[in-house]
Amino acid sequence: MQPVYVAADNITSPLGATTAQNYAAVSQGRSGLQPLQLPCMETELPAGIILPEQLAAYTAGLTVQGLTKFEQLVIASINEALGQTSIRLSQPRTLLLLSTTKGNIDWLEQHAGQVPDAAALRGMQLYDTAATIGAYFQASSPPLVVSNACISGLLAILTAKRLMASGQYDQVVIAGADILTQFVVSGFSSFHALSSQVCRPFDVARNGLNLGEAAATLVLTNNPALQSPVSNIRIGGGGVSNDANHISGPSRTGAELALALQKAIDNTELSPKEIAFISAHGTATPYNDEMEAKAFGLAGIAHAPVFSLKGYYGHTLGAAGLLESIVSMHALLHNCLLATPGFETLGVSQPLDISNQSRYQPGMQHFIKTTSGFGGCNAAMVFSKF
Structure with missing residues (x-):
């Protein structure tokens, strides 16, 4: 391709x-x-x-x-x-x-x-x-x-x-x-x-x-x-799934988002361990964050640091997946794991690496972006430094 x-x-x-x-x-x-x-x-x-x-x-x-x-x-x-x-x-x-x-x-x-x-x-x-x-x-x-x-x-x-x-x-x-x-x-x-x-x-x-x-x-x-001289990024594989769970509430297991994550990683011909970080949907609602945490574990990427950008922009709806992908691309180029504002104590059932301080992480090559929405829709996509 x-x-x-x-x-x-x-x-x-x-x-x-x-x-x-x-x-x-x-x-x-x-x-x-x-x-x-x-x-x-x-x-x-x-x-x-x-x-x-x-x-x-x-x-x-x-x-x-x-x-x-x-x-x-x-x-x-x-x-x-x-x-x-x-x-x-x-x-x-x-x-x-x-x-x-x-x-x-x-x-x-x-x-x-x-x-x-x-x-x-x-x-x-x-x-x-x-x-x-x-x-x-x-x-x-x-x-x-x-x-x-x-x-x-x-x-x-x-x-x-x-x-x-x-x-x-x-x-x-x-x-x-x-x-x-x-x-x-x-x-x-x-x-x-x-x-x-x-x-x-x-x-x-x-x-x-x-x-x-x-x-x-x-x-x-x-x-x-x-190709942009300042955004040296190649678009990787993606995946889409649906919870078929509830008109506004996400899946309680995370299995459906995990399927989209696995598709995205497989379509990029990577292994889960090659994902350097996760740019999460991270809405700060009780059910969404719990669902995402479970999905990361099921997809085998819970080792990767996670951040959410909602504390900087709010939820920008139809712009969110695009805007947050662009910010995350530049974080990858700068070898930066961005902070999640307001985060102090983990409040989901699965272990995640989240920080309220940005930190330098050299050698990162690939990240994955997640989004979820009303109707149970989920999407995930890999982006790579080229």
Whole structure:
């Protein structure tokens, strides 16, 4: 199978408008979480919020009139990533792949009580949103949307690799994003899943997640000459599974995520002991963290250090798998095991190597990223230093 390389990447978040800014903040232990209160909330909760002045700075110089906040964020992220490479969406055999769970869902609160007309409905449909973004960049091919709960970002990378392996495309520009809205916050609140404090993944005192908003872009190519000089990463194998357990609660055994992990490792032709670290989904909810810990043991990778990035960004939904993969790629390149903010005492039934301090670990070659989502979906993917 022809290798797939990283040509460029971007993260646009509360921590900055470039991957370099984001990685510097995370490696220094700085969080983008700040107090958020919406009309649907009784109290302030920590969240990763992109402020209006940040959005204005991120889109400076772009022609973004008439576009929504979601579309502006995605365009800003794609534009910055494409500025690092000669690849353009207007080139033949180049695909735009959009990863999101909700897209322009904020229309609902901006027009509360109104019945959406045909134009509004088109604006809320994910494919039409992707087409709007593609038109901005004069994309040569119709876009593709991946929307599968919180595994969307990682599933988009796996989908892109498969499309390239099949010979349909030479380059894929993957953009993932979601924004914070009353709709999203009230939904998680109804599950009693939100924490009033900065989340504490895998800790005995964890009591829920934080939400966040961000956009991230990953440009993939099958041409080694176009590989990024600063992101020397090859995309490995992936795996997907489903718990078939509950609409919102994960598996109690971890066997299904373990299957996705084993597929990803096998498809990369590695042994479990070659995994240097695990970039976990790590939502800090009681059931997710326990399920992941069990899955790591079942997949034979519990020896590998584990970290979660949710304390830096919150849970960014459709962007999470993509954003967290990019941060983890740069951690691999820097031989850095990142800290999990808020972690103090292990609170899962399986032994895991987790630290609240970043540390240098030379010689790392491969890591694996996990994500899980509502409906019982799971995805895992290996990334390798090349």
